[in-house]
Amino acid sequence: MMRGRSRSSISRSKERANMSFFIFIMFFAVFGVIMVTEFLLLEKHNGPARSRYEELQSWDGKASHEGVTEKQLPAQAPQDAVWQPVAGTRFKFYVYSAYVERRTVAAVRVIGATKTRGADSVFCRIWLPDNRTITLRAKVQTIRENWNLKYSAVYVLCLLSKTGVKPKDTIGATVAVIATADAATPPSNLLTVIDTKPKPGIEGALHVCVKPFHFHYGRSEWLIEWMELNRLLGVSHFYMYNKTMSEQTTCLLNHYREHYGLVTLLPWNLPIISVTEIRTEGQFAAFQDCLYRSMSSAKWLLVVDTDEVLIPRRERTLPALLEGLSASYAPAKVPAAFLFRNAFFYVLWEDDPQAPAKLLTACKTRRWTTPHVLKNRSKYVVRPRHAVELGNHFTWELLPGATSVGVPKDLALLHHYRLNCEFGGMSCVKVPSTVDRTAHQWSEELMKRVTAEKKLLAKACPKIFPA
Known part of the structure; x- marks a missing residue:
């Protein structure tokens, strides 16, 4: 009797395992069909x-x-x-x-x-x-x-x-x-x-473009760290679009806009149903607006999400990285866009015992061993003056003759601090990973900046940023 139950239990376990494997394979198959359809139909209807x-x-x-x-x-x-x-x-x-x-x-x-x-x-x-x-x-x-x-x-x-x-x-x-x-x-x-004509004195200016905030975005604690780390890395302005965000996030971004002039925060109430009728909140309209809005004042435009940080691995700032990359080409051959490979740093993974500060970028140092290939989750920096149409992970159209190139991962890597596993559940546990402490180079100065901004926010928004 016990053997029968044991065999039955084993059989059910195998069935569940087979079903899980089947669902996993079907997810990839459906995702693959969507991506192939996207690329093939877009090329068919729109052409290169x-x-x-x-x-x-x-x-x-x-x-x-x-x-x-x-x-x-x-x-x-x-x-x-x-x-x-x-x-x-x-x-x-x-x-x-x-x-x-x-x-x-x-x-x-x-x-x-x-x-x-x-x-x-x-x-x-x-x-x-x-x-x-x-x-x-x-x-x-x-x-x-x-x-x-x-x-x-x-x-x-x-x-x-x-x-x-x-x-x-x-x-x-x-x-x-x-x-x-x-x-x-x-x-x-x-x-x-x-007007879109570049103004004098924008050499080296690096701006950031972010897709519209929605679902009452409220990760304010992280957003302070994200803003200050990007400032340390050489970003001088942010373009942001607001569908819905929390009261705390609103106060935070208004602080950066009014106190430093760092943020262009624009309303985003597109009356088309997100996801079912149009891609997430019409984000590609926001990307194109950001491109042309920045064209007169930015030499470089970085397109990223707020859970991503582009980290140079040899230089202290991104403008220094971009100037170094550009200098490796003849003046007439400098690419219009640089693409950077993505690596997930799952937030649910354990904290680094060697973290020098209580910051997410200091504590979360375990990442995928092998970053994604280019154009899959990658993000990019583009020269707005040479771009016509932006995508999410790469540029769709540059001026005739302009090019985009991938950057080796030993020069820079996109740190993607993802809250959840890519495929749900605990699937990320099985992903080959390694510890990468590159972000620790900025931790000490970053902690000082975050602490200082929290004190200012406690004065500017005392009800929602208590001292």
């Missing part, structure tokens, strides 16, 4: 960067110019960094910001979100500073990384060919994206056109 550029040039030559007329600017003031609807379209269509485009084609480039394929045809109406008004047909260009969901981040290109208007003439202009060229139809959105 060069072909998209050539297509745009060709389309630009055929742009429909509807005429130059004198029209009074609408009474309401134009806005920037606010999601506004395009009325009269069949599908959801929203626009957020507008920028001067001089490099690929002569245009006003509008950041928006709408149908991934088969988007509505739209027009641009531009009220120029010299009191002229032009109405012209626009080109809607889908941002490639959208997982084939119904809606996607898009560019709306207001192409200026044959209008006699130069890109510089649109600086400070007001633009509306409209569903009809009928002059009697009032616009449902008005955007200020922002």
